[in-house]
Amino acid sequence: MNQLIIYGAPKDAVRNDDFAVYVREPGKAWQELFVYEAKVDMHDVRSASMAYFDMEGEMEVRIESRKQPVHRVDIRPLSYHVKFSYDEYAVKFTLNQPRKLSIEINGDRFTNLHLFANPCEQDAPLPEDNGIQLIRPGIHRTEDLLGLLERPNGSTERKTLYFAPGMHYIEETVLRIPSHTTVYIAGGAIVVGSLVCDHVQDVVIRGRGILYLSDFHRFSAFRGVRIIFSRNIDVEGITVLDPPHYSIYLGKSEQVRIRNFKSFSTRGWSDGIDMMACTDIEIDDVFLRTSDDCIAIYGSRWDYRGDSGRIRVRNAVLWADVAHPLMMGTHGDHCGNGNTLYDVRFEDIDILEHHEPQVNYMGAMAINAGDKNTIRDISYKNIRVEDFELGRLIDVRVMQNRDYNPAPGNRIENITFEDIRYQGTCSNPSRIFGYDAERTVSGVRFTRLRINDRLILQPEEGLLELNDFSNQITFDI
DSSP states (O other), rough: OEEOOOOOOOSSSSBBBEEEEEEEEEOOOOOOOEEEEEEEEETTTTEEEEEEEEEEOEEEEEEHHHESSSSOOEEEGGOOOOOEESSSSEEEEEEEEEEEEEEEEEOOOOEEEEEEEEOOSOOOOOOSSTTTTEEOSEOOOHHHHHHHOOOOTTTTOOOEEEEEEEEEEEEEEEOOOOSSSEEEEEEHHHHHHEEEEEEEEEEEEEEEEEETTTTTTTTTTTEEEEESSSEEEEESOOOEEEOOOOSEEESSSEEEEEEOEEEEEOTTTTOSSEESSSSEEEEEEEEESSSSEEEEEEEETBOOOOOOOEEEEEEEEEESSSSSSSSEEEEEOTTTTTOEEEEEEEEEEEEEEBBBSSGOOOOOOOEEBBTOOOEEEEEEEEEEEEOOSSSOOOEEOOOTTTOOSSSSSEEEEEEEEEEEEEOSSOOEEEEESSSSSOEEEEEEEEEEEEETEEOOOOOOOTEEOOOOTEEEEEOOO
16 A cells, blocks of 8 residues: 655745655655755765655655756665666656665765655654643743643653644753653654753654754754663654754663664764663664764763663664764773673665775774773674775774873774675775784674675785784685
């Protein structure tokens, strides 16, 4: 059965007119989507496009290029093998499942269209449901919103704050969410402000709406969603546009699930999803285009103390206009005995870009053990890396980064790379380097590592390099 859901936009939403985007069920009338501005790339901030809808079954898509005639089309990730047709004015294709896509005209990756075909929502709250507090368009003070969620002491009754379609300005810029609360941002809603989970549990943040932080430099809230000292938190379906710092920031939290999340950023330290001292984290079906690391995993940092582990990242599309798509290990308990980062799985991931001119920060897949950290039992499986501008494919090092590490890392062990494919022209070699005879990298296994369709069965100068403090590096077919 086919089902199509499209969403309008509030009158104050920032539009990008480079594209007109239409969707329809086969044989039915075309419906036009609102195309939002999505700023990208800290090095040279430009205005890309973003549109979204929900679907089930089969949908036809038509994209008209208003900025330039169409001579070439790329629809990425390339691994999706989306078949399309085009003429001088438009591109057409059919989707038979939800996808997160980049449509690029004439090779332009910076004023492209990001099209998010979401799955249809399941069990979404409705404004008329019991326990729903409907937030209509307008400016809302944080204390007013929290007043709607007050409950008797000891009560665990779940309440839902429902942001209806429209623009919602949180006057103090931060909405602190109490325990046992759902914050629902409906499709077509834009919330100008930041959401915070601090020492709470059993919170859901969901919907199809947008957290918008672009151009608001006065904000004291630096993150899209902040989850600290909390447990059992769900974030699902929303999009974050241009946060001053992290899109989702996790500190000393556990049992956090992030699904169908999308974000764009253009500023320094505007990582996608970062974790400090966190355990039992699931990240599934996300699209992150960021101007710093897309996903980073650390030990202790700031007020967040402890190891990080039991982390799963799957079904992701990652685009690092700056720094690493996948990064772990830099920060830890350098004043004590370090931390252990353990049992982390990255699976079924498409990396669309990695651009980093600083040699010490290269690596589409980077494990950099600093601050006395031990990193062990990490796996990368079914990772597809497309041609990127500048960096290196793999960077596994016990190291001391003088900018961040008072002490070098301890060791890295038991790392697996399975079915890794890179198609591209970047000439910087991957590397596996220990720090010294006591602080080594050991037990790195490659199974079906392919670079430009060539199966790699041994370290090669200029391609994959080792130093004297790395050992037990093996290759399988």
